[in-house]
Amino acid sequence: MDHVAALESRSIYILREAFSRCERPAMLWSIGKDSTVLLWLARKAFFGHVPFPLVHVDTSYKIPSMIEYRDRLVREWGLTLVVGRNDAALGGGATYPNGGATRVDCCGALKKDALGEVLDRHHFTGVIVGVRRDEEPTRAKERYFSPRNREMKWRADDQPPELWDQFNTDVAADAHVRIHPLLHWTELNVWEYIEREGIPVIPLYFANERNERYRSLGCAPCTAPIVSTARTVAEIIEELRATRAPERAGRAQDQESEDALERLRRDGYM
Numbered sequence: 001m002d003h004v005a006a007l008e009s010r011s012i013y014i015l016r017e018a019f020s021r022c023e024r025p026a027m028l029w030s031i032g033k034d035s036t037v038l039l040w041l042a043r044k045a046f047f048g049h050v051p052f053p054l055v056h057v058d059t060s061y062k063i064p065s066m067i068e069y070r071d072r073l074v075r076e077w078g079l080t081l082v083v084g085r086n087d088a089a090l091g092g093g094a095t096y097p098n099g100g101a102t103r104v105d106c107c108g109a110l111k112k113d114a115l116g117e118v119l120d121r122h123h124f125t126g127v128i129v130g131v132r133r134d135e136e137p138t139r140a141k142e143r144y145f146s147p148r149n150r151e152m153k154w155r156a157d158d159q160p161p162e163l164w165d166q167f168n169t170d171v172a173a174d175a176h177v178r179i180h181p182l183l184h185w186t187e188l189n190v191w192e193y194i195e196r197e198g199i200p201v202i203p204l205y206f207a208n209e210r211n212e213r214y215r216s217l218g219c220a221p222c223t224a225p226i227v228s229t230a231r232t233v234a235e236i237i238e239e240l241r242a243t244r245a246p247e248r249a250g251r252a253q254d255q256e257s258e259d260a261l262e263r264l265r266r267d268g269y270m
Contacts, residue, residue: 004192011038011181012045013165014144015128018179019051021169022126025179026082028115029054031066032217033201034130036073037190038182040199042128043077053080055118055127059110060090061219069202084118086110097221110219116152119176126169128179134186136248142180143168150174187247188240195233207231216248 018025027042027050029035042050056070074081089109093099096106119127133140143159145167160168171177182190194201207213212225226245230236 004189004196007185007189008041008044008193010184011041014179014181015042015045017167018126018128018145018181019046021167022177022179024122024124025052025126025128026055026122026124027052027128028130029056029070029081030130030217031056031062031070031202032130033190033194033205034132034135034182034185036201037193037199038128038130039073039079040197041181050077050079052128053082053122055082055084055115055124057084057111057114057118059114059219060085061095061110061221063204063217063220063223065204066202066217073200082118082122084114086114086117089113103222112152119152125171125176126179127176128181130182131180132182132185132187132190134247136246139183142178142183144180144183145169146178146180147171148176148178152176154178188237191233191237191240195237205236 027035027038029039039050039054042052054074058067070081073079086109089095094101094105094109096103099106101109118124131139131142133142141159143162145162146154146159147168148154148171150172162168169177185193193199202217204214204217207228207230211227211229213228213230214223214225215228217223226249228239230239
């Protein structure tokens, strides 16, 4: 078995474990490459059908083509989509850059709080997320099955052991577990899998006429493209094999303070 096939097999196993162990699972879909690969894996795990809803947290600041791509795949693949949005924060101007909020506070309100409202409304007990250990240091502390308390808080210093694939899915009432089927993948693995499977990804990842492309996608005011001539998946793979630049270098909220993302994730951010 080649390494990409081995990655796929483990992730499908984790997805099936999540579905069998969690009473009300859902999957977060950011529309980016990782969560779209995760969606593709879910379709393979359950023979073309995704047996749980997708949750997209809409900050209203996404690049418009991301929403167009989302809606097209929902129609073509027959997906169930739940959209979360913090209309109170948007209406009150508690955002960046139009309001008085910092980037980190804006992420907390428009992403974390909006997700919390969705979880409360639908009572999801398992949330499947496309994070990877290599993406940034905080995510390297995660487990495949990682409990959150009823306030969505995460204790990075008190993670359960996962020996011999013994996953912990016992959570208190009104709490949930986050499941990370891509935890063992790398950015390069993701693009190798996209190439092998022919997965349709959003064109923002490919270089435009200005020789710019996005390597990591977020809200438009806080996400910058990189200089690149990679216009195909194969060219992206070659570029990644040579680069030493971090994947999230274009995500401005990560630069706001040294521990900004860890503080957000401890409080329930994705």
